[in-house]
Amino acid sequence: MYPANKKSLALGGMFLSYNFTFDLSRLSQALCKDIALFTDHEKINVKISTIAKTLVEKFHIDKLTGLPLGDSILVIEDLINVNIKNSILREEFLKTQKRVLCLPHCCRKYMDARCHAVFDTDFSSYRCQHCSPDCLVHQATLLAEKEQYDIFVLPGGSGIRKIFQKKTYDGVIGVACTDELRLASKILEVYHIPAQAIPLTKNGCSSTQFNMKSLQECMERNPSTG
Numbered sequence: 001m002y003p004a005n006k007k008s009l010a011l012g013g014m015f016l017s018y019n020f021t022f023d024l025s026r027l028s029q030a031l032c033k034d035i036a037l038f039t040d041h042e043k044i045n046v047k048i049s050t051i052a053k054t055l056v057e058k059f060h061i062d063k064l065t066g067l068p069l070g071d072s073i074l075v076i077e078d079l080i081n082v083n084i085k086n087s088i089l090r091e092e093f094l095k096t097q098k099r100v101l102c103l104p105h106c107c108r109k110y111m112d113a114r115c116h117a118v119f120d121t122d123f124s125s126y127r128c129q130h131c132s133p134d135c136l137v138h139q140a141t142l143l144a145e146k147e148q149y150d151i152f153v154l155p156g157g158s159g160i161r162k163i164f165q166k167k168t169y170d171g172v173i174g175v176a177c178t179d180e181l182r183l184a185s186k187i188l189e190v191y192h193i194p195a196q197a198i199p200l201t202k203n204g205c206s207s208t209q210f211n212m213k214s215l216q217e218c219m220e221r222n223p224s225t226g
Contacts, residue, residue: 020071024201025209026064052076078178082197085185092194096171101144101219102160102184103153104176104200106208109135117153124162126153139212140175147219149173157184164191171195173218175210177203 052073056062062072108115109132117126117137128141128151137153144151152163157180160172164187172195174184181197188195196218202209 020067021204022065022067022071022075022202023209024065024075027059027061027201048077048080049073052080055080075178079199082178082181082199086196089194089196093171093196096169096194098169099147099149099171099173099219100163100167100169101140101149101151102163102172102174102176103137103140103151104180104208105137105153105155106204106206107136107175107200107210108153108206109137111206123152123166124155124159128153136210136212140215143212143216144219149219156180157182157187160184160187164188164193169193173198173215175215176200177208 055076056069056072061067061076062069065072065075067075105111105117105126108117108126114131115135116129116131118129119126126137128135128137130138130141132138141151150167150169152159154160157174157176160174170193172184172188172193174181174195175198176184177200181199185195185197198210198215198218200208200210
């Protein structure tokens with residue numbers, strides 16, 4: 001039985017991280033960088049909720065997404081927290097060699113038999129079979145393989161625990177909604193593994209999205225310092 005969580009909603013046996021859906025695809029792709037810069041400038045001398053409210057108003061996020069003001073602030077608060085943790089762990093992550101990429105299964109192009117992914121019961125993970133060139137899992141898998149990452153496509157953040165019970169990695173990149181990222185982060189802290197998080201730009205139980213360019217920049221082993 002799942003614990004009650006005001007950000008979670010049971011839906012047909014699946015769980016949404018929020019009790020609302022969002023689509024941030026209309027926002028500038030530089031939003032996360034703007035959040036990080038703004039957060040660094042403020043030096044966290046004010047509460048994150050105040051920063052989030054300021055960003056929502058500055059970028060008109062509630063109007064662009066159609067979300068109520070309170071929900072917009074909640075999403076941006078979570079994005080700020082993700083960016084802060086990424087910044088804290090970035091230097092340590094860049095020193096790692098053996099890395100793994102964890103993707104959410106909900107960003108597959110198809111969530112039915114049209115997806116040819118094979119489910120691996122040993123890790124509770126899907127293995128991409130590259131059946132759809134425009135599928136985000138296919139594209140991310142190709143990118144990760146090029147950078148010598150192992151790849152797991154998980155139904156939820158709790159799958160991280162099963163992976164680390166059987167495998168050893170120095171660093172992790174996780175793509176998920178912020179609640180799942182939070183859950184995975186707590187698990188990784190037990191193993192003392194530095195991680196980088198890529199939050200979804202569109203959530204839900206299917207057809208979710210994330211920024212592929214952000215993922216590519218995150219996994220580069222020798223990022224530009226310019």
